[in-house]
Amino acid sequence: MTINVSHSPNKNATNQKGNSMPGSTIADLAVLGISQTGPIAPQRLVVVAKTLVPDLWNPTAGVIDAAICRNLSASHLVIEDANFGGEDLELTIRGSEKLRGLLLHDPGHAASPATHATEAIQFCFLDAADPETAELVLVRMQTRLHQRLSELRQRCRRCPHNGRYVNLWMGMEQRRLEAAAQMLAVVTSNSPSPRNSLAAEEVIS
Numbered sequence: 001m002t003i004n005v006s007h008s009p010n011k012n013a014t015n016q017k018g019n020s021m022p023g024s025t026i027a028d029l030a031v032l033g034i035s036q037t038g039p040i041a042p043q044r045l046v047v048v049a050k051t052l053v054p055d056l057w058n059p060t061a062g063v064i065d066a067a068i069c070r071n072l073s074a075s076h077l078v079i080e081d082a083n084f085g086g087e088d089l090e091l092t093i094r095g096s097e098k099l100r101g102l103l104l105h106d107p108g109h110a111a112s113p114a115t116h117a118t119e120a121i122q123f124c125f126l127d128a129a130d131p132e133t134a135e136l137v138l139v140r141m142q143t144r145l146h147q148r149l150s151e152l153r154q155r156c157r158r159c160p161h162n163g164r165y166v167n168l169w170m171g172m173e174q175r176r177l178e179a180a181a182q183m184l185a186v187v188t189s190n191s192p193s194p195r196n197s198l199a200a201e202e203v204i205s
Contacts, residue, residue, distance in 0.1 A: 025105060026057055026118055027067035032076060032091060032099040033125035039080055039088035042068060052124065057117035071095065099125075100133055106140060111148060119144075142184050149177040 030049045034040060040048075046064045068089065071077045076095030082088045091099070103125060107118040119141060126134045156170045 023063070023114070024067070024070070025102065025107075026114065026121065027059060027063050028071060028076075029099070029102040029105075029118065029121050029125070030057075030059075031064065031067040031071055032095055032102065033121065033128075035077060035089055035091040036096065036099060036125070036128050039082070039090045041082065041086060041088055045089060053117055053120045056113055056120055071098075074098070100129070103129055103133055103137055109144065109147065138184060138188050142181070142188065145177060145181050145184065149174070149181060152177060 027049075030052055031045065034045050034048050042065075045068065046061050049064045050059060050061075068077065072079070072089075074094075075092055076098045077089050078092055080088045080090050103122050105118070105122075107115045109115075122137055123141070126137060129137070152170075152174055156174070159166065159170070
């Protein structure tokens with residue numbers, strides 16, 4: 001697969017800010033995050049991107065190809081000759097800075113599929129992030145999760161219906177959020193940062 005940057009999307013699509021197009025933001029995050037581990041063939045990148053969080057985000061190959069072209073045009077990626085022929089994509093210093101910005105990007109409070117997908121992919125790429133970035137992302141996720149759990153509990157108390165299935169659904173949602181909060185608390189409890197430890201205690205409470 002030879003990538004032709006001239007086939008990238010039009011200028012308006014390429015130059016839009018990430019938070020103005022959630023789909024583009026997620027695709028850029030996935031492409032740059034996958035590329036941070038080292039040179040990768042475009043075909044392989046597409047496969048990996050489609051399997052990141054398929055229940056939340058299932059992009060077409062065209063969406064990933066467009067993100068690759070967009071980031072090549074922006075010099076976030078460069079094309080390198082592969083060891084055994086073909087071409088690989090490699091993250092640039094500028095791309096690393098862009099990736100950090102996407103990791104710190106706040107997808108918003110609304111519990112939408114795009115928000116959940118962005119948060120899940122951000123979490124997956126924290127392994128290679130610097131400690132400060134990881135801390136900021138985790139604290140934001142904890143705060144947001146705590147807010148959602150509090151709001152759910154309030155909705156449950158205000159709900160006029162009290163039936164078997166309503167109660168089952170509400171209980172399932174509450175347990176899901178509590179499990180996620182507990183998981184984040186465990187992650188941050190291993191961090192040396194006092195701020196992270198404090199945030200973990202607040203989410204559990």
